[in-house]
Amino acid sequence: MLTLLDQLDKGTLWRSPGGIHPPEVKFLSNATPIGQLPLASTYLVPVPQVGENCTLAVKVGDKVLKGTPLTQGTSIWHLPVHAPTSGTVVAIEPRASNHASALPVNTCVIAADGKDTWCELVPNQLDDLSHQQIVDKIRSAGIAGMGGAAFPTHIKLNPVSEIDLVIINGVECEPYISADDRLMREYSQDILAGIGIIHRLLAPKRIVIAIEDNKPEAAKAMQAAVNQCGLPAGSIRVTVIPTKYPSGGEKQLIQIITGREVPSGSIPAKLGIVVHNVGTAFAIHQAVTQGKPLVERVVTVTGKNVSKPGNYWLPIGTPVDHVLTATEFTPEAEQKVIIGGPMMGHALANIQVPILKGTNCILVPSSQEIGSAPEEKACIRCGECATACPALLLPQQLFWHAKAEEYDKAASYNLKDCIECGCCSYVCPSDIPLVEYYRIAKSALKQAADEKQQAERAKQRFDARLARLEEEKLAREAKAKEAAERRQATMTGTDKNAVAEAMARIAAKKAAAAQAATGGATIEQPATAELNATATDTTAAPKGKAAVAAAIARAKAKKAAQANTESTKTHSVETDSAQIDSSANVDETESATDVIAQEAPLSQKDKVAAAIARAKAKKAAQQTDTAPLEPTETADSTSELNAADDKKAKVAAAVARAKAKKAAQQAETNAENGLNQTATPAVDSKANVQADVNDDTEAAATDINDAEAIKKAKVAAAVARAKAKKIAAASAESKTDAEIESVDVIRAEANVASPSIAATLDTATTEADAVLPSQGSAAEPIETAQLSSEELKKARIAATIAKAKAKKAALAQEANASSDSSVTND
Amino acid sequence: MSGILIAVILLTLLALVFGVLLGFAALKFKVEGNPIVDELEAILPQTQCGQCGYPGCRPYAEAIANGDKVNKCPPGGTATMEKLATLMGVEPEPLNAEAQSQVKKVAYIREDECIGCTKCIQACPVDAIIGAGKLMHTVLTTDCTGCDLCVEPCPVDCIDMIPVTQNLKNWNWRLNAIPVTLIQETLSKEIQSKDPQLEEEKRC
Numbered sequence A: 001m002l003t004l005l006d007q008l009d010k011g012t013l014w015r016s017p018g019g020i021h022p023p024e025v026k027f028l029s030n031a032t033p034i035g036q037l038p039l040a041s042t043y044l045v046p047v048p049q050v051g052e053n054c055t056l057a058v059k060v061g062d063k064v065l066k067g068t069p070l071t072q073g074t075s076i077w078h079l080p081v082h083a084p085t086s087g088t089v090v091a092i093e094p095r096a097s098n099h100a101s102a103l104p105v106n107t108c109v110i111a112a113d114g115k116d117t118w119c120e121l122v123p124n125q126l127d128d129l130s131h132q133q134i135v136d137k138i139r140s141a142g143i144a145g146m147g148g149a150a151f152p153t154h155i156k157l158n159p160v161s162e163i164d165l166v167i168i169n170g171v172e173c174e175p176y177i178s179a180d181d182r183l184m185r186e187y188s189q190d191i192l193a194g195i196g197i198i199h200r201l202l203a204p205k206r207i208v209i210a211i212e213d214n215k216p217e218a219a220k221a222m223q224a225a226v227n228q229c230g231l232p233a234g235s236i237r238v239t240v241i242p243t244k245y246p247s248g249g250e251k252q253l254i255q256i257i258t259g260r261e262v263p264s265g266s267i268p269a270k271l272g273i274v275v276h277n278v279g280t281a282f283a284i285h286q287a288v289t290q291g292k293p294l295v296e297r298v299v300t301v302t303g304k305n306v307s308k309p310g311n312y313w314l315p316i317g318t319p320v321d322h323v324l325t326a327t328e329f330t331p332e333a334e335q336k337v338i339i340g341g342p343m344m345g346h347a348l349a350n351i352q353v354p355i356l357k358g359t360n361c362i363l364v365p366s367s368q369e370i371g372s373a374p375e376e377k378a379c380i381r382c383g384e385c386a387t388a389c390p391a392l393l394l395p396q397q398l399f400w401h402a403k404a405e406e407y408d409k410a411a412s413y414n415l416k417d418c419i420e421c422g423c424c425s426y427v428c429p430s431d432i433p434l435v436e437y438y439r440i441a442k443s444a445l446k447q448a449a450d451e452k453q454q455a456e457r458a459k460q461r462f463d464a465r466l467a468r469l470e471e472e473k474l475a476r477e478a479k480a481k482e483a484a485e486r487r488q489a490t491m492t493g494t495d496k497n498a499v500a501e502a503m504a505r506i507a508a509k510k511a512a513a514a515q516a517a518t519g520g521a522t523i524e525q526p527a528t529a530e531l532n533a534t535a536t537d538t539t540a541a542p543k544g545k546a547a548v549a550a551a552i553a554r555a556k557a558k559k560a561a562q563a564n565t566e567s568t569k570t571h572s573v574e575t576d577s578a579q580i581d582s583s584a585n586v587d588e589t590e591s592a593t594d595v596i597a598q599e600a601p602l603s604q605k606d607k608v609a610a611a612i613a614r615a616k617a618k619k620a621a622q623q624t625d626t627a628p629l630e631p632t633e634t635a636d637s638t639s640e641l642n643a644a645d646d647k648k649a650k651v652a653a654a655v656a657r658a659k660a661k662k663a664a665q666q667a668e669t670n671a672e673n674g675l676n677q678t679a680t681p682a683v684d685s686k687a688n689v690q691a692d693v694n695d696d697t698e699a700a701a702t703d704i705n706d707a708e709a710i711k712k713a714k715v716a717a718a719v720a721r722a723k724a725k726k727i728a729a730a731s732a733e734s735k736t737d738a739e740i741e742s743v744d745v746i747r748a749e750a751n752v753a754s755p756s757i758a759a760t761l762d763t764a765t766t767e768a769d770a771v772l773p774s775q776g777s778a779a780e781p782i783e784t785a786q787l788s789s790e791e792l793k794k795a796r797i798a799a800t801i802a803k804a805k806a807k808k809a810a811l812a813q814e815a816n817a818s819s820d821s822s823v824t825n826d
Numbered sequence B: 001m002s003g004i005l006i007a008v009i010l011l012t013l014l015a016l017v018f019g020v021l022l023g024f025a026a027l028k029f030k031v032e033g034n035p036i037v038d039e040l041e042a043i044l045p046q047t048q049c050g051q052c053g054y055p056g057c058r059p060y061a062e063a064i065a066n067g068d069k070v071n072k073c074p075p076g077g078t079a080t081m082e083k084l085a086t087l088m089g090v091e092p093e094p095l096n097a098e099a100q101s102q103v104k105k106v107a108y109i110r111e112d113e114c115i116g117c118t119k120c121i122q123a124c125p126v127d128a129i130i131g132a133g134k135l136m137h138t139v140l141t142t143d144c145t146g147c148d149l150c151v152e153p154c155p156v157d158c159i160d161m162i163p164v165t166q167n168l169k170n171w172n173w174r175l176n177a178i179p180v181t182l183i184q185e186t187l188s189k190e191i192q193s194k195d196p197q198l199e200e201e202k203r204c
Helices: A004-010 A130-142 A179-186 A188-202 A216-230 A249-258 A278-289 A320-326 A385-389 A394-405 A407-412 A423-427 A434-490 A491-520 A529-539 A546-571 A574-598 A602-624 A631-677 A691-710 A714-738 A745-755 A757-774 A775-787 A792-819 B002-028 B034-045 B057-065 B078-090 B120-123 B183-203
Strands: A041-044 A087-096 A104-112 A165-170 A207-210 A236-241 A272-277 A296-302 A308-314 A362-363 B104-108 B161-162
Touching: A004 A207, A004 A249, A041 A087, A130 A188, A130 A278, A130 A529, A165 A278, A165 A775, A179 A216, A179 A278, A179 A296, A179 A308, A188 A216, A188 A278, A207 A216, A207 A249, A216 A236, A236 A249, A236 A434, A249 A272, A272 A278, A278 A296, A296 A320, A296 A714, A308 A631, A320 A362, A385 A394, A385 A423, A394 A407, A394 A434, A407 A434, A423 A434, B034 B057, B034 B078
Parallel strands: A165 A207, A165 A272, A207 A236, A296 A362
Antiparallel strands: A041 A104, A087 A104, A296 A308, B104 B161
8 A cells, every 4th residue: 555645756636526628728828938918008006905894005196116015914814915017106995806896996096117126125134034035935925826826835834733744835726817827948957946945844754846748848847847857856747637626626626636635624734745836936936045025927828809819927906908009909798808818717897907816818709719608408417517526516406506596405415615617517407507696695794694693793782791791780789789879988967058058049940930931821921022031020029928019010001002003003113123122132131140140149129129139130041042033142142141140240240339339329319310300301202212122111100109209219229229230240240241242132222331320320310200190090009109119118029029120120211222323322 | 910910010110211211311412592593593684683672693593493484684684585585495575575685784983073972882693883982983894794783873973884895805797797789799789779769759
């Protein structure tokens, strides 16, 4: 019994199953030596080619030399690509790929400068290099399997298991291709040098160079080179194998040489065997000893439709159309351009695609050579395909299931072991494109597998998320519990009381807000906006015992409003007044907040006033929100107010307080003056004063009447003071607001407010008096007001309501003054 | 008489022995949960999208095991429904939801518009969105199941569902069948198809 090595030495061959003998057309291209083609103007280098994770080493506009690496990467699978010629990178963009799909892939477009200058090459003495250095050099030269699959060579040269046998594949079984044939004939010494490097790296027991018997010249040249080389005698031999397609397939070749079958789903390295192409061995030699990266390869350009068929050194990235033009290609109708051989290649949808590292042939057949695909007929179950299949599969069963889209069943017939050699399609009497069906089935299976994997990962992630959420929840609960315990332990009696008080305060606030809200809701029936404002003013009052006073005031307000609506009908400036009213509301809000800021230093009375003002401010805010006339402007001013009030209100408050004191003194006298002045000035000029103003001045008048009735100037003074404060605040506010570009209304108001506070007060009171006699209906409310004034407390509250009204009146008037040019200040 | 007695005693003994055996086996070989749920879950696409009305794929698998319908999984499509029907031994039914497009999609966050609210992160059932509060978020496209759950909570509508781009790795041979039509053929067909129209017009 001979061992495997003995049999290898003897040259024993085994039969591989299946296979076909298609007509040989190698004579078209193998007669002439490997030629050179003129440089193309642009080169298209897809990046990345093998191994996805890498970064570009160049950018658009960079000058590159021949051999400059275009990509960098750290992954073991990364294989750099290099500039195929010297020139400029003009674009890095998706371009059609040299793939059956023609999908665009990222491509580095290099405009050649025509000089074809090499970058600096570092030749090496093989003996100086360690194994790792050699593998690194092979990797950085970007060497991929040149047989067609373009598997990174450095991985195959760095196997985990012991390698006993290296097979150098010079079989080249595809009927048209002769690239390896010519390479072996012309560069046998270089190939042997490359084999020497492989021998050094892998240290196999035997190296077998396998060549088909239809290439006797190549076999002879290789044998001569083997005889001359320095490798140990007996460790390397040339084995000529019988011509049969597809003997060049890796698994088939192993079976022919060793008689062993690579198990399904396994790789040859598991058997201690590695197969390299002769072109790869040549490229390894170039890379290691001369330092040249893989930038060009031998490509067979063949077919009856090129007038110069043959083998050419083509830079990687040469556009196919350039090659065809240079070899004088004459296209015919429905011309096919096939990349690879006729058996396993794919037709191009677009010839603006580059030559890749695995491209060994461009075939442009005439219609006599390869006709259009005949019509597919029904499978007759002849079994020819099963006989031809080199992988011992059952092609008709696979076809059956693939066609029915029962991919699971197809997979159970070992579809994945199909090498897509095309033998079954070749022998099929029904002209069924079987391989196409298998490709579809394979991609569907791959997709299903990917989906399954993704579903599995999604499930894991979902479970992990649930676990995490649960954990977080528990942690949170534990933390809360711990914190509560700590609080319980440290809390004293007073703290508890403080908390209870705070809770009570919050509850009270909420209740107040609710009350205010319901008050606002009930009174929103009146038609005019200004009436609404007045009504809310009155309803804001009901606090403590003020309910009676409020009721009276409301009745008054209603009557006054009725009268006013009648009067406003006659006026043509209705819309103007409404507009001003809404802006007045905004101003009111501002003043109210100022009052809040001032709250602390003020007296008890002022506090009540402030509370009312606050409630009013809320109402005003609600109103301004709903006001249909100037929604954007009001919104702006309120937001500005919010922004301003924090910092500026305090300052304004301080200023206002100081001013208020002065103003109060002034105002007191003015108020008295106003009372005395009762009548004459310009009722006509005020004819178009707004309903709102009328309303409020009427209320102010009530206030004055109250003051008269009680005969306490204090109240009047308080009214005046509040007014003065408000005006002062408004002016202070407008000063600060000027910086942040407040609304125009406020600025205009500032103009009116600043000249003299007294003047405005004067007009307000004057007007009040002017209105009084003109409205007969107002007499009754005034009497009731006088009645109510008997009770001092009630009166005080009424006074505060009136005060608030007066504020508004003053404001409205100011606004009016700013809009109407005919007002007193002018 | 004694024969009958012996038979009765023997049978009673046998019954006792087998009773004990069965009882032991019931305890010893007790199956936790319903094994069919695992099988059903393996069929479901694990998008965890909740379109079936259950919070995740496992709850839906449990519901099917308890007699719920098998046609409530739009991401799985008809193929999944058929598998579920076969496993449960029920008649396949058309999908409940509107047949959504079978193109796989993944979420994409327009990052310059993202305000960093973390709402989408909380919504994602598979933790495929990364980011932190007030910082930009982004989607891990390889982990995104395309369940749409993050689109709704986004306050600034900066999440798009974009179809997965086709590349050389996920390219399907059938999908790219370029319909090649001969110009002359189509022309002649057009002429043919026009003729009856003309005739119809004339009739009108």
